Amino acid sequence: MSNDGPLLIIISSPSGAGKTTLTTRLRERVANLRFSVSHTTRRARPSEQDGREYHFVSRETFERLIQLDEFLEYAEVHGNLYGTSRREVETAKDARGLIFDIDHQGARQIKSVYPEAVSVFILPPSMSVLEQRLRGRASEDEATVQRRFAAAKLEIGHYGQFDYLLVNDDLEDATVRLVSIFRAEECRRQRMARPAEGLLAEGRAPGRTP
Ligand code: ADP
Ligand code: 5GP
Numbered sequence: 001m002s003n004d005g006p007l008l009i010i011i012s013s014p015s016g017a018g019k020t021t022l023t024t025r026l027r028e029r030v031a032n033l034r035f036s037v038s039h040t041t042r043r044a045r046p047s048e049q050d051g052r053e054y055h056f057v058s059r060e061t062f063e064r065l066i067q068l069d070e071f072l073e074y075a076e077v078h079g080n081l082y083g084t085s086r087r088e089v090e091t092a093k094d095a096r097g098l099i100f101d102i103d104h105q106g107a108r109q110i111k112s113v114y115p116e117a118v119s120v121f122i123l124p125p126s127m128s129v130l131e132q133r134l135r136g137r138a139s140e141d142e143a144t145v146q147r148r149f150a151a152a153k154l155e156i157g158h159y160g161q162f163d164y165l166l167v168n169d170d171l172e173d174a175t176v177r178l179v180s181i182f183r184a185e186e187c188r189r190q191r192m193a194r195p196a197e198g199l200l201a202e203g204r205a206p207g208r209t210p
Helices: 019-029 059-067 086-090 104-113 127-136 142-156 171-186 189-204
Strands: 007-012 033-035 038-040 054-056 071-077 080-085 097-101 118-123 164-167
Touching: 007 019, 007 104, 007 171, 019 033, 019 097, 019 171, 038 059, 059 071, 059 080, 071 086, 071 104, 080 086, 080 104, 097 104, 118 171, 127 142, 164 171
Parallel strands: 007 097, 007 118, 033 097, 038 054, 118 164
Antiparallel strands: 038 080, 071 080
């Protein structure tokens, strides 16, 4: 474990549980957080911009990037390919934190490369609320909503691999819990070893009384 570089935080959930909403709120409240922009073969939603939410690419381009070993991890989710490019981590060295919004397969792969990464799984308060939120987003057709709702149960079955579980009931309260997780993780001894060692070195400097 190292205290160098950004704190890597993985945020996963069944589709519609609120990870985009909570991630946005976390970034509003903690300065200098970077969002890892994944590549995907799915079509952009009307509110999405290429390069902001995702790099939207064709399946051919995605497969070429796999061949070039550009991805730290990738997976097929809901019939589309999604992947985190190595570049996302390499260019985030000066950030305080780097957020990955990825599924359980990606979370497992990132953890195997960076065991110090912190993973948070967002849960809806109930399955009926999840269904309402999926419909409320109104950016997908009914078949997509149904497919994602059916996939949600399978996704929730993977909760055991995550470090933290966060029920997204009241939005403000869930946001405060997510910020608290981030802040507490920043205080881990392993991440704070460098400042502690700095104080000890200062104490040993010539001219200092012991
Ligand atoms: P995800 O990124 O996990 O697919 P979104 O963040 O897009 O989910 O949220 C799905 C929908 O639920 C959105 O319309 C969002 O505004 C709404 N939503 C998210 N969190 C809450 C909450 N705590 N209470 C009520 N609605 C919420
Ligand atoms: P959406 O299409 O709703 O944006 O995302 C669908 C699912 O793909 C979500 O569970 C999201 O976390 C996941 N996802 C997004 N980007 C990546 C990625 O780079 N890798 C993996 N493994 N999953 C991703």
